[in-house]
Amino acid sequence: MAGFFITVEGIEGSGKTTIAERLEAWLRSRGHTTFLAREPGGTAVGEALRKLILDARHPLCVESELLLIEAARAQLMDEVVLPRLDQGQTVILDRHIDSTTAYQGYGRGLDLDWIARLNHFATRGRRPDRTLLLDVDAAVGLSRARGRNLDVPYADRFETEERAFMERVRQGFLTLARQDPARVHAVDASRDVDAVWGEVREDIQNTLPN
DSSP, X not given: OOOEEEEEEOSTTSOXXXXXXXXXXXHHHTTOOEEEEESSOSSHHHHHHHHHHHBTTSOOOHHHHHHHHHHHHHHHIIIIIHHHHHTTOEEEEESOHHXXXXXXXXXXXXXXXXHHHHHHHXXXXXXXXXXXXXEOOHHHHHHHHHHHOTTOSSOBTTTTSOHHHHHHHHHHHHHHHHHOTTTXXXXXXXXXXXXXXXXXXXXXXXXXXX
């Protein structure tokens, strides 16, 4: 039996990780076999690439940034996501293809058609069954993100971007939600986390096959 594939998306500071963790715990409590991972990451190769991608001390051209992200994704899909979906599990990813389109496409200005092709190649064409887009104002998201990572050993490449970049990314996410409303559910993430979680839980409850 095919599994169910959920992705949680949004700009920096939108609350993705918190919601993804709550979602996994809730689904487990209801008897689902679940797996939660983050992008980039989720495998030994992916986590090594993640450090390189996020560490702002290492300059990356935008093309390298995109290809490293896709490499980490291909490894995650091959090693973890596709096998677990084939086993009927529910897989939750904290970031996925929409982040690449929003950040490297709308944010960095890379060609959207090329990104779509690379996303398709890295995922072998397996798209999420449901995507939760946690939407928050760019200034609010950056403020949240920068306030929580004061003790990390390096500056995060994306959290150090200017507000204008993050606003382009946010608008990219919202464009993707408008283009694919059957898959992407946008949630107002400026609210209290319990309110956000309540809407997410209701949406998944109504979407997930019995």
